[in-house]
Amino acid sequence: MHKQNTPQSLTQLLGTKSNTLSSFAVKGALLNRFTDFLAKYVFENTGLNISDTCQVSNYRSGMLVIETFSPAVAMRLNYVKGGILTAFRTEFIAELANIEIKVVPKEQLKIEKEPDLPPKHLSQNAANALRDAAQHVPDSLKEKLERLAALADKNKS
Known part of the structure; x- marks a missing residue:
């Protein structure tokens, strides 16, 4: 008999096909492959290294979502969007219809509030x-x- 509260190994949890965690792990690995492919493609075609500023964040309903922290990188990606679309269709997803490029400011990810400074007194x-x-x-x-x-x-x- 298997008790409900006994610890299970991570490989066992990820190994079950019906498990939601397993589907997230597979999708995360796929998005990482997409990000690596995107960085390689953009570097080979523009000379721009986007590995630190850009990532493929989602794929849904034939749309690939790319997020970047830099508006300049977003502009460069928009210039080569057609080539990226063709490369992804050839390499991974034949039914890919569109690519959406989003600029997500770094400040948006910052959740913690900065501490209030004590008032300064004049000596x-x-x-x-x-x-x-x-x-x-x-x-x-x-x-x-x-x-x-x-x-x-x-x-x-």
Whole structure:
């Protein structure tokens, strides 16, 4: 009898054909092959190395989706889109109908919020230096420097 909670090896989990995890692994491997082929094709035809900035992210309903972080790379890919389409039809997918090229900013992948910085305080030495400087400047700037120096007194209390 096989208990439900006993650990199973990853190869056993990926080996079952009805398993959803298995289908994801197969699709992921296929997309990696597509990405490698795309990088090789683009490098051979344009001299552009896109391996770090571009990937094939999906294939669905006859459409290949390519994502890049760079608008410049997206423009270059659009120039050779017809050749890429022909190469993929010849090498992998005869029923491929279209290629969609998306620009996905790196910032979109950043989920963590940057920590708020603590407010900066003006030291008493800086306030005294501002008051000294205010004595030798025109009146309009003098008022602004004195207000800025008053912030040090406000923060002290």
